[in-house]
Amino acid sequence: MKITSLEQLLKVKEKGLRQTYPGKIKVMVGMATCGISAGADKVYQTLKSKIQELGLDVVLTKTGCIGYCQVEPLVDVVYPGKVRLTYQGMTPEKAGELAEALKAGQILTDYLMCRIDAEEMLIEGTTRPYANPHPPELPAEVPSYQELDYFKKQVKISLRNCGFIDPESIEQYIGRGGYQALFRAVTAMTPEEVIGQVKAAGLRGRGGAGFPTGLKWEFCRKAPGDLKYVICNADEGDPGAFMDRGILEGDPHAVIEGMAIGAYAMGATEGYIYCRAEYPLAIEHLKTAIFQAEAYGLLGESIFGSGFSFRLKIREGAGAFVCGEETALIASIEGRVGEPRPRPPFPAQSGLWGKPTTINNVKTWSHIAPIIARGAQWYASLGCESSKGTTVFSLVGKVNRSGLVEVPLGITLREMIYELGGGIIGDRTFKAVQTGGPSGGCIPAELLDTPVDYDSLGALGSIMGSGGMIVMDDRDCMVNVARYFLDFTQDESCGKCTPCREGTLRLKEMLEAICEGQGQEGDIEKLEKISQLIKKTSLCGLGATAPNPVLTTIKYFRDEYIAHIRDKKCSAKVCKPLITFTVIDDQCIGCQLCRLRCPAEAIEGAKKTVHNILQDKCIKCGTCFDSCKFAAIAVE
Amino acid sequence: MQDVIGEPGNLAVSLNQHPRYVNPEKCTGCGVCVEACPIRYEVQLPPETEAAARTAYASATDEETVTGIIGRYRDERGNLLPILLDINRHFNWLPRPALEHVSQELATPLTEILRVASFYNAFSLVPRGKHIINVCLGTGCFVKGSPRLLDQVERKLGISHGETTEDMLFTLEVVRCIGCCALAPALRVGEATFGRVTPAQVSKIIDSYTQAASS
Numbered sequence: 001m002k003i004t005s006l007e008q009l010l011k012v013k014e015k016g017l018r019q020t021y022p023g024k025i026k027v028m029v030g031m032a033t034c035g036i037s038a039g040a041d042k043v044y045q046t047l048k049s050k051i052q053e054l055g056l057d058v059v060l061t062k063t064g065c066i067g068y069c070q071v072e073p074l075v076d077v078v079y080p081g082k083v084r085l086t087y088q089g090m091t092p093e094k095a096g097e098l099a100e101a102l103k104a105g106q107i108l109t110d111y112l113m114c115r116i117d118a119e120e121m122l123i124e125g126t127t128r129p130y131a132n133p134h135p136p137e138l139p140a141e142v143p144s145y146q147e148l149d150y151f152k153k154q155v156k157i158s159l160r161n162c163g164f165i166d167p168e169s170i171e172q173y174i175g176r177g178g179y180q181a182l183f184r185a186v187t188a189m190t191p192e193e194v195i196g197q198v199k200a201a202g203l204r205g206r207g208g209a210g211f212p213t214g215l216k217w218e219f220c221r222k223a224p225g226d227l228k229y230v231i232c233n234a235d236e237g238d239p240g241a242f243m244d245r246g247i248l249e250g251d252p253h254a255v256i257e258g259m260a261i262g263a264y265a266m267g268a269t270e271g272y273i274y275c276r277a278e279y280p281l282a283i284e285h286l287k288t289a290i291f292q293a294e295a296y297g298l299l300g301e302s303i304f305g306s307g308f309s310f311r312l313k314i315r316e317g318a319g320a321f322v323c324g325e326e327t328a329l330i331a332s333i334e335g336r337v338g339e340p341r342p343r344p345p346f347p348a349q350s351g352l353w354g355k356p357t358t359i360n361n362v363k364t365w366s367h368i369a370p371i372i373a374r375g376a377q378w379y380a381s382l383g384c385e386s387s388k389g390t391t392v393f394s395l396v397g398k399v400n401r402s403g404l405v406e407v408p409l410g411i412t413l414r415e416m417i418y419e420l421g422g423g424i425i426g427d428r429t430f431k432a433v434q435t436g437g438p439s440g441g442c443i444p445a446e447l448l449d450t451p452v453d454y455d456s457l458g459a460l461g462s463i464m465g466s467g468g469m470i471v472m473d474d475r476d477c478m479v480n481v482a483r484y485f486l487d488f489t490q491d492e493s494c495g496k497c498t499p500c501r502e503g504t505l506r507l508k509e510m511l512e513a514i515c516e517g518q519g520q521e522g523d524i525e526k527l528e529k530i531s532q533l534i535k536k537t538s539l540c541g542l543g544a545t546a547p548n549p550v551l552t553t554i555k556y557f558r559d560e561y562i563a564h565i566r567d568k569k570c571s572a573k574v575c576k577p578l579i580t581f582t583v584i585d586d587q588c589i590g591c592q593l594c595r596l597r598c599p600a601e602a603i604e605g606a607k608k609t610v611h612n613i614l615q616d617k618c619i620k621c622g623t624c625f626d627s628c629k630f631a632a633i634a635v636e
Numbered sequence: 637m638q639d640v641i642g643e644p645g646n647l648a649v650s651l652n653q654h655p656r657y658v659n660p661e662k663c664t665g666c667g668v669c670v671e672a673c674p675i676r677y678e679v680q681l682p683p684e685t686e687a688a689a690r691t692a693y694a695s696a697t698d699e700e701t702v703t704g705i706i707g708r709y710r711d712e713r714g715n716l717l718p719i720l721l722d723i724n725r726h727f728n729w730l731p732r733p734a735l736e737h738v739s740q741e742l743a744t745p746l747t748e749i750l751r752v753a754s755f756y757n758a759f760s761l762v763p764r765g766k767h768i769i770n771v772c773l774g775t776g777c778f779v780k781g782s783p784r785l786l787d788q789v790e791r792k793l794g795i796s797h798g799e800t801t802e803d804m805l806f807t808l809e810v811v812r813c814i815g816c817c818a819l820a821p822a823l824r825v826g827e828a829t830f831g832r833v834t835p836a837q838v839s840k841i842i843d844s845y846t847q848a849a850s851s
Contacts, residue, residue: 239773318720
């Protein structure tokens with residue numbers, strides 16, 4: 001059935017709401033890639049067979065990631081007429097217990113993370129409360145979702161449906177207000193009005209550079225040409241970032257609707273989603289979503305009978321980081337080697353196959369429908385002066401609570417790491433937070449009160465980037481981190497321009513030498529000089545930002561570089577050539593655990609006698625240190 | 637211009653032109669001419685190359701498979717990457733006969749196809765094992781100890797990353813982030829993702845695949 005009127009859309013919405021809230025017990029398993037890697041697949045299978053075996057009248061569905069990957073697998077149970085409860089760290093055994101409890105008509109009170117009292121319907125600006133958030137059988141101390149530190153400060157726009165709907169059901173997306181913004185745009189607004197709203201909202205590109213989205217759209221709108229393209233950049237290459245995967249796996253229609261609105265505004269009739277091949281589940285969900293949208297006439301010819309047509313295709317990447325750069329991405333879609341080219345001409349003038357093209361990131365597209373539905377003013381009221389709205393970060397590394405968080409821009413790094421993230425694992429000392437991936441930098445403890453927005457992070461020599469935020473503690477060596485990023489950029493440099501191709505290699509060689517204890521006086525200055533040269537002369541953003549990890553670590557952690565070069569010491573005890581493992585005689589009880597686990601057979605010693613590490617055989621893997629239960633291994 | 641003969645309004649001009657073909661003896665396959673050509677990617681092949689015999693496929697069904705893959709994308713613009721991805725997925729690498737097949741069907745020089753195939757990390761120009769193990773070296777995994785995980789897998793399989801075991805069962809590769817950062821360190825065997833892997837668990841994971849293969 002093709003939807004051509006608001007009545008028809010609302011009818012599908014009713015259907016979707018009935019699916020989402022079926023009026024009987026509903027069990028939802030978080031089945032994004034993160035959930036599956038934590039074991040959600042087995043949990044789902046157990047629940048499925050148990051439900052069948054016990055003959056339960058229960059709806060079992062899959063859902064996306066609610067963002068709290070740390071405690072996955074997550075299972076949510078909606079008890080009709082009562083409340084929705086979230087269970088954490090589920091296993092097949094625990095899932096069995098859950099099924100048994102459901103059979104007995106009880107609420108399982110173990111493994112609870114929180115209760116969800118109400119669900120926010122962002123597009124319509126309403127909330128849908130559950131009838132009885134405090135049923136007597138539920139222990140009073142179970143916190144509500146909004147009370148958890150992890151979720152308290154979050155404002156979900158991009159992630160509005162992740163963990164709340166089945167991503168493979170367009171009806172459930174429509175049930176929560178989906179495609180109403182598209183309807184309004186194509187039936188009641190002119191393209192200029194749509195662009196005006198996006199401009200007034202102050203939305204800036206969430207891919208990292210932060211270019212005003214409305215302005216970009218206006219350039220493309222005004223560019224002459226009958227055929228125009230819109231592209232979604234889902235080539236999320238930054239290591240340590242997985243926001244786009246979360247959105248595409250958990251709510252693919254949010255991106256599709258945004259792109260359709262953008263296409264209408266710019267006069268484009270074709271679109272591509274360029275998604276990296278490392279995200280097979282995201283591609284699968286996108287394919288399903290496009291198929292469903294076409295079936296309802298929400299993509300294709302004359303959408304809502306308005307005369308506006310838009311076709312959308314998926315293109316898979318093939319594992320090249322540089323393809324996240326827009327001109328390289330276009331080359332890749334054209335079937336060529338993904339090498340960037342100089343700009344101008346900008347893609348808005350001459351992009352895909354020489355036609356005006358607009359490329360936006362997954363997160364940017366997912367913000368469009370809410371802006372159109374709720375208005376620019378509402379959106380601009382979120383965030384801070386220079387950076388409006390919210391953005392999604394992947395908070396990972398040495399932090400107690402990791403996962404995806406969506407916060408208003410302007411929040412401080414300290415709030416992110418200590419309130420949402422719950423501080424450093426094992427109460428160790430915070431050393432640095434890395435933002436912006438290989439293009440970004442490491443920010444030290446003394447700058448933790450910096451607000452997270454495009455300009456503040458840029459001023460520190462880092463960038464906001466696409467949203468990876470990797471927390472590091474005192475056991476991470478900053479020279480080694482710089483070496484790691486240069487190894488990455490050197491490997492991923494396409495080789496077209498000399499400064500990037502040769503310069504990153506030189507930086508990498510010097511950093512490797514420093515990590516191996518071969519550093520020399522003057523190396524730091526040389527690193528800085530080469531870095532500045534690469535920044536100034538590279539062809540594209542990859543090269544121009546590649547030295548940032550080196551420059552920021554030198555700027556904020558110069559002492560560590562000096563210790564490596566002058567004293568041949570690695571204070572974090574990471575750089576293998578600079579450390580030795582020894583047995584502390586007084587502590588060793590001769591339990592043989594380290595001897596048995598040592599992969600290099602470098603430990604000798606009989607039972608109940610003090611062991612000895614043979615330095616010429618030791619490969620410094622650290623297995624003995626980790627396995628010793630008596631703290632008898634010293635690293636110097 | 638060499639010569640002009642005739643009257644104004646009816647002139648015949650003789651021109652001296654540079655050769656409009658590629659001299660195969662001098663060509664290094666750099667691809668710069670393809671980039672510079674105003675008729676981009678409409679490369680003209682001399683007729684004798686079209687008739688040249690292709691390298692034989694290992695089995696007859698392989699040819700059908702590749703024909704099917706090319707057919708799926710034939711009418712699409714910029715179809716080289718999707719075709720190569722599907723071939724790569726089917727064989728786990730890009731066999732030479734398949735590339736020559738694509739070259740002929742799409743009327744694209746083999747050098748151009750090889751240039752694309754060697755640029756992207758996803759493609760392999762040498763045979764790979766049945767199971768491809770990808771150890772994630774994204775930043776999230778890196779700070780949570782994935783280099784040690786990689787060491788352990790390398791020791792267990794007796795190969796370095798980028799190599800394949802002799803029995804063609806495993807190929808070990810590193811990947812720059814699979815988006816599983818909150819469950820770091822992670823590794824992937826084929827399509828199965830494992831999160832929070834400790835070096836001690838490596839043996840168990842690999843053994844489960846070895847056993848499945850031998851039983």
